[in-house]
Amino acid sequence: MELASFDLNLLVALDALLAEQSVSRAAERLHIGQPAMSATLARLRSSLGDPLLVRAGRNLQMTAFAASLQEPLSEILSEVERLLHSGAAFDPETARRSFTILANDYASLILLRQLIERLENIAPSVSVRVAPVDDGLMEQLRRGLADLAIYPAEMLPTNIPFQSETLFEEDFVCVTDSANDVVGETITVEQLSSLPYLAANQGLLASLADQRLDEAHIPRNVAMVAQSFVVAPFLLPGTRMFTIIQRRLAQLLMSDAHFKILELPLPIVSVHEQMIWSPRRGADPGHTWLREQMRITAALVS
Structure with missing residues (x-):
């Protein structure tokens, strides 16, 4: 296919279609009607010689060819956008x-x-x-x-x-259920090792708090592992577990009577x-x- 014969405006629609894998959501993303987006998908299928999105049950999924286009297309459009904006003044009140x-x-x-x-x-x-x-x-x-x-x-x-x-x-604090009577107004190093511990990972990586405790040779009695700092505290009520989270996140919980927030009994280097x-x-x-x-x-x- 010759570049001169291809409508480059279709690439923006293609990027939206592949990202959303839905004609209606892609139409909403580009602020156009669903019939117009359906017509654009038909043009793309004809121009590229591939169905691009195929029915899988009640949903659409990308063909192998469409999947191979997604990342390079996003990269190209990002570079075009950067080029267009590189010399223009930016007015936040009017910029889209x-x-x-x-x-x-x-x-x-x-x-x-x-x-x-x-x-x-x-x-x-x-x-x-x-x-x-x-x-x-x-x-x-x-x-x-x-x-x-x-x-x-x-x-x-x-x-x-x-x-x-x-x-x-940012630094870290301990959080536990306010009804956890095993812990008073403070928590000891011994309790850090003996009480059931809710670890809050950063995806597949151990949290920085856990890394710091490992460096200090403080073992933990891990009872549960959460993949989210924000969710972790809400798993504590009704249990004897404690977790270690960022101070600013804990401060958001202070108005909630379900939580008790305690200073760590040993210094952990801030992040x-x-x-x-x-x-x-x-x-x-x-x-x-x-x-x-x-x-x-x-x-x-x-």
């Missing part, structure tokens, strides 16, 4: 733009929730897509599939080929939440504005 930020549930709740609340007032047509952090964090930043990542500096590899900036420092981005994004006025909004929001939660 979407940013993708990689973050875990803790950063999403503590930082990005407040960021989105602020943007509703100062940039009504700017949206933020929050994607989970995984092992592909660096690759997604390198390929331009995400604008920013929020991640603890202590868990980043050394000499990363990206720019970064510390947003705020530093970093904002990370590709140098290719550095000169983009919109990206510069986004980073400044992250700094302002981080100052509000500090």
Whole structure:
């Protein structure tokens, strides 16, 4: 197929269709009617010689050819968007733009929730897509599939080929059920090892709190492992378990009578939440504005 004969506007629709795997949701994403999106899918199928999305029960799923297009297509569109915005002034009051930020549930709740609340007032047509952090964090930043990542500096590899900036420092506290009469107003090192422990991992990685306790040679009586810092405290009521979570997250629970929050009986080194981005994004006025909004929001939660 010759490039000159292909309508490049179809690529934006194709990206939405492959991301949503639904004609109706893709139509909503691009703010067009479902019949128009159905017609666009038909044009794409004809132009590319592949059905792209096929029926699987009540849902649609990508063909192998469509799946092979998804990542390179997202990367190409990201580069085109960067090119279009590279020299233009950014007016948050009128700009229509979407940013993708990689973050875990803790950063999403503590930082990005407040960021989105602020943007509703100062940039009504700017949206933020929050994607989970995984092992592909660096690759997604390198390929331009995400604008920013929020991640603890202590868990980043050394000499990363990206720019970064510390947003705020965080430490840890213990949380247990308020009715847990085994623990009083304090918790001892011996109780850290003997009481049933709810570990809160960061995906497949042990939390930084657990890493610090391992370094201090403090064993734990692990009764349960949660894959979410935010969910972990809500698994405690009615049990004798305790967990260790970030102080700012615990502060959100203070008004809830179900929880007892205790200082750790030994010092655990604080962590530093970093904002990370590709140098290719550095000169983009919109990206510069986004980073400044992250700094302002981080100052509000500090």
